[in-house]
């Protein structure tokens with residue numbers, strides 16, 4: 001599947017929630033081979049060299065017939081702020097489709113849960129579109145979506161999700177919408193009481209969520225795929241910057257890394273050495289710090 | 294026009310974007326005797342117009358390079374140059390011997406910015422005598438054209454350049470990344486797990502240009518300019534100072550098609566200037582700086 005560099009035109013921009021924007025892009029050369037879970041690298045600066053690097057974004061929705069894709073972006077820094085302010089009609093340099101996407105379920109017999117923390121809803125939505133159109137077209141009740149955020153204002157509009165006819169469970173950390181719980185707690189509660197049996201789980205969210213879900217799911221016999229993040233420079237396997245510590249099946253003590261852009265971004269969490277990530281990255285991130293500094 | 298080591302993978306990663314045979318050469322990721330896993334993450338941080346990295350010289354090792362990477366790269370018509378790194382003088386020699394026995398490699402580039410593990414871990418490239426020992430050992434083991442890649446993290450790059458030329462290098466390339474650091478003031482932690490990393494990208498271009506300028510005056514062998522080249526005009530600055538070729542590095546990450554676009558830009562520039570060959574432009578720096586700086590409109 002060839003990856004291409006394409007000048008994509010922004011057709012539409014929309015603020016979806018607090019700090020979350022949706023961009024609709026026309027990229028007829030990238031879209032045909034794109035899969036849910038894959039991503040693109042988008043150049044931020046329209047001229048000059050600052051910010052220097054492109055930023056990775058997952059396909060949020062794919063409209064293959066129209067050559068369109070959407071991204072859902074959360075403003076966390078300079079690059080995402082600039083992108084959120086780009087007007088419709090302008091163009092962006094986009095490289096894609098990149099990485100390995102989600103593995104589809106084997107068939108409609110599988111009960112599937114999608115677990116999205118915050119902006120983690122972005123790639124899972126594309127997968128949901130695919131499942132409701134293909135394997136689970138007539139078995140939508142077998143699809144569970146757990147979607148949570150810190151607070152109500154950070155949730156994207158729920159009505160399109162509800163219209164899909166899937167079982168939707170909403171939660172927030174502060175209880176301002178849905179139940180007061182993390183997505184992992186909401187999922188665990190239902191699974192452990194037998195309400196939601198599970199064959200397969202797809203997830204995307206913050207690092208603490210990834211860690212707690214990976215812990216919870218391990219040893220339960222559920223197939224899990226998670227979309228993970230790392231700092232990226234190239235997105236195409238050239239810089240080797242996007243490494244995450246990984247389990248070496250032959251030698252558990254060996255120092256081994258996977259690369260998010262080529263081996264992922266979708267991984268079986270059992271492959272990741274979470275114990276090695278946590279001390280460095282699972283600490284409170286700077287997003288809690290005062291902005292504008 | 295070459296692609297800089299570590300910024301173009303093993304070349305194949307760019308096969309979808311670039312006709313590899315159009316490049317003057319692909320310098321592959323630094324190769325060591327044994328595979329290296331690299332450093333723990335985070336390995337990257339972005340700085341103003343710059344990229345800070347501490348990859349830790351992750352590579353597949355020479356054996357796998359020769360079986361898995363080199364054949365498909367040659368098949369695509371690429372001119373392949375191999376960047377080599379060792380932890381001891383002997384390792385460099387051994388690598389040169391193994392690679393020279395292989396058909397199809399156009400040249401070796403010695404990365405002397407690696408820590409000398411046996412002798413306290415200081416980089417070979419920061420000491421003229423140690424750098425010369427590495428080059429001499431490689432020279433003994435190969436008849437391939439030899440490029441030595443200099444580190445800017447030294448007091449006098451001219452002195453190191455003279456030492457490696459004396460030890461037998463055919464060509465000098467500079468610069469490798471600039472030793473640097475980035476910190477998060479809120480968490481009070483370094484942005485790289487390795488704490489210190491190497492800076493590249495447009496931010497280092499003025500440093501690189503100064504280094505090339507000094508090296509060109511110190512040695513008579515060809516010099517390859519590297520550091521922060523993002524546009525044809527950047528590359529032209531290095532050529533006018535006296536570099537006879539350039540390597541494009543970090544710009545490949547920003548635009549996978551960057552190297553060839555820069556090449557096309559240089560050709561356009563030469564045409565509009567009425568110059569028949571790039572050699573009519575190389576090293577034509579007029580050190581008499583005059584005011585105003587920009588007399589003509591930008592022609593690229």
Ligand SMILES: Cc1cc2nc3c(=O)[nH]c(=O)nc-3n(C[C@H](O)[C@H](O)[C@H](O)COP(=O)(O)OP(=O)(O)OC[C@H]3O[C@@H](n4cnc5c(N)ncnc54)[C@H](O)[C@@H]3O)c2cc1C
Pocket residue numbers: 039051053054055056057058059071072073074075076077078079080081119122123228229230231232233260265285339
């Ligand atoms: C495969 C993948 C898919 C992603 N998909 C989405 C998505 O669909 N929607 C979305 O909102 N975000 C997504 N992200 C995260 C997004 O790329 C970062 O939020 C963005 O790069 C931040 O840029 P900035 O300039 O605004 O932030 P900065 O000011 O540069 O930094 C703010 C924070 O973002 C992180 N960050 C910065 N640059 C990168 C980078 N190149 N790669 C990864 N993290 C970075 C930093 O570590 C820091 O914590 C994805 C990341 C990856 C790796």
Ligand SMILES: Cc1cc2nc3c(=O)[nH]c(=O)nc-3n(C[C@H](O)[C@H](O)[C@H](O)COP(=O)(O)O)c2cc1C
Pocket residue numbers: 239241297298299300322323344346348350376404442468469470492493494495497519520521522540541542543544
């Ligand atoms: C991610 C990364 C990896 C690199 N790996 C190597 C390497 O293995 N060997 C080497 O000699 N130089 C390596 N370099 C240095 C580059 O080849 C180049 O000298 C430097 O980046 C300056 O050029 P630039 O500003 O155009 O990137 C690396 C640079 C980067 C950014």
Ligand code: FES
Pocket residue numbers: 231232233234235236237238239240241242243259260261262
């Ligand atoms: S981002 Fe460069 S190798 Fe993954």
